[in-house]
Amino acid sequence: MILIVVVLAVAALDVWFWFLTNDANNESSYLRGDIALQMERNNVSGDLEKLVSDTETERQQVDSYFVGIDQTVNFVEYLESLARVAGVNFEITSLGVEQSEEDFKDQIILRGEATGTWSNLMNFAALLEVAPFRLDLADFNVNNNKEKKTWEMAVLIKAFQLKK
Amino acid sequence: MNLLPQKEKIENQKDYLCRFLAGLVGVIIVSLMIGGFALFPSYILIQARQTELKVELDSLNNSQSTSGSEEIYQLLETANRRVDFLSIHQGLSLTAAVKEISAYQPVGVIITSLAYHPQENASGRLVAVVSLKGVASNREVIVDFVKNLQTEPTFTGINVPVSSFAKDRDIEFSLTFVQNEE
Numbered sequence: 001m002i003l004i005v006v007v008l009a010v011a012a013l014d015v016w017f018w019f020l021t022n023d024a025n026n027e028s029s030y031l032r033g034d035i036a037l038q039m040e041r042n043n044v045s046g047d048l049e050k051l052v053s054d055t056e057t058e059r060q061q062v063d064s065y066f067v068g069i070d071q072t073v074n075f076v077e078y079l080e081s082l083a084r085v086a087g088v089n090f091e092i093t094s095l096g097v098e099q100s101e102e103d104f105k106d107q108i109i110l111r112g113e114a115t116g117t118w119s120n121l122m123n124f125a126a127l128l129e130v131a132p133f134r135l136d137l138a139d140f141n142v143n144n145n146k147e148k149k150t151w152e153m154a155v156l157i158k159a160f161q162l163k164k
Numbered sequence: 165m166n167l168l169p170q171k172e173k174i175e176n177q178k179d180y181l182c183r184f185l186a187g188l189v190g191v192i193i194v195s196l197m198i199g200g201f202a203l204f205p206s207y208i209l210i211q212a213r214q215t216e217l218k219v220e221l222d223s224l225n226n227s228q229s230t231s232g233s234e235e236i237y238q239l240l241e242t243a244n245r246r247v248d249f250l251s252i253h254q255g256l257s258l259t260a261a262v263k264e265i266s267a268y269q270p271v272g273v274i275i276t277s278l279a280y281h282p283q284e285n286a287s288g289r290l291v292a293v294v295s296l297k298g299v300a301s302n303r304e305v306i307v308d309f310v311k312n313l314q315t316e317p318t319f320t321g322i323n324v325p326v327s328s329f330a331k332d333r334d335i336e337f338s339l340t341f342v343q344n345e346e
Contacts (some may be wrong), residue, residue: 003189010196014203020204024210031217038224045233052236065250104242105249126259126329134250137258140280160249 013076018159065134067108067161072097075108075133075159082131086124088153097161108159113152118142120151135159255345256282258291264319265296268312272301285342292343294319300335310339318344 067075076092083090091113098107114121121142128135139156166173169308258280269275277297285291300306306328313319328337 003186003193007189007192007196010200014196014200017203017207021207021210024207024214028210028214028217031214031221035221035224041233042224042227045236048233048236048240052239055243062243062246062250066246090238106220110252121316122259122262125262129259131256136282137280138282140258140278142278144276146276156207 004069044072063162064132067133067159068107069162072108072161076110078131078133079110079112079128082127083114083124086116086127087120088114088124090114090124100160104163106163108157108161110157110159111155112157113154115124115145115148115150115152118144118151120152124153125155128155133159175188207229224346256290256343258292261292261294261343264316265313268309270305270308270312273309274306281309290345293338293340294343295338297336297338300337303329303335306335306337306339313341315338318346320344 072095076095079092080090092110093113094109094111096109098109100107114124116124125137125140128137136158137155138158140153142151142153142156145152168176261280262278265275265278275296275298277295279295280292281295282290282292300309306324310322310324313322319341323340323341324337324338328335328339
């Protein structure tokens with residue numbers, strides 16, 4: 001009887017010990033899996049970091065097509081400088097910023113009037129179209145003022161500003 | 165031939181059975197103990213390896229958190245959205261339209277007003293509605309002007325109000341058409 005109890009006790013001890021070893025083994029396997037996953041994540045993260053540093057110049061180039069944060073005055077002065085280059089009298093009649101639903105940009109809405117010769121006004125329009133900004137000429141009207149013997153232009157320009 | 169009395173025979177059989185069972189239990193106990201001792205080094209090794217793996221995983225987790233991968237994802241996603249936004253830039257050009265109009269303008273037609281208004285058409289494509297006003301020396305030059313504009317594939321829907329043909333000389337005319345993306 002005693003021997004049977006001893007056998008049962010040793011057998012139970014063995015089984016418990018076996019489960020303990022098995023659990024430890026399983027946990028080690030999970031840990032190995034987690035490590036492999038984490039290493040893969042770190043590799044991807046490393047690749048992305050490299051991508052970020054490699055594309056620094058290109059991303060700055062992309063951002064340069066938007067009016068920078070607090071660069072509205074510079075943008076307006078740039079448009080005025082284009083008008084001077086084209087040889088037209090350009091006057092901004094209204095300027096506003098419209099909040100956009102998209103999270104990275106607001107819309108600058110600028111209305112302006114210009115006077116000059118036909119070719120100068122067209123040169124100004126061409127300069128606006130090739131300006132290194134994402135600009136939309138949303139509305140454009142040009143009329144011949146016979147009395148003043150000049151052409152008058154009214155334009156609605158939409159530009160996009162990066163949000164803070 | 166077994167000459168032992170029956171009672172002694174039974175006792176001998178019991179003794180034999182007891183010895184056999186004791187031996188069997190002994191073998192089982194020894195086997196179990198050997199098995200237990202054999203598992204012990206494996207258990208120790210696995211525990212040690214497990215500790216090493218935990219340390220390695222913690223180290224990997226820390227290195228990942230310091231790299232700020234969330235910020236990187238956001239940075240790249242934002243850049244991607246900006247590129248997408250810029251890449252859908254309209255293919256319409258005011259100066260291209262003016263250039264074409266000037267090229268097709270016959271002698272005898274003077275343009276006095278031009279309006280250019282980009283907008284989305286019914287199918288969601290971006291087009292520009294162009295309205296022209298001018299003075300033509302006679303009806304024929306207006307017709308020639310319209311025919312010339314019709315040869316330009318990006319111009320469609322050219323419309324001249326009939327009233328433009330009321331007079332026969334120094335006619336103040338207007339026309340509208342749509343500039344499509346190339």
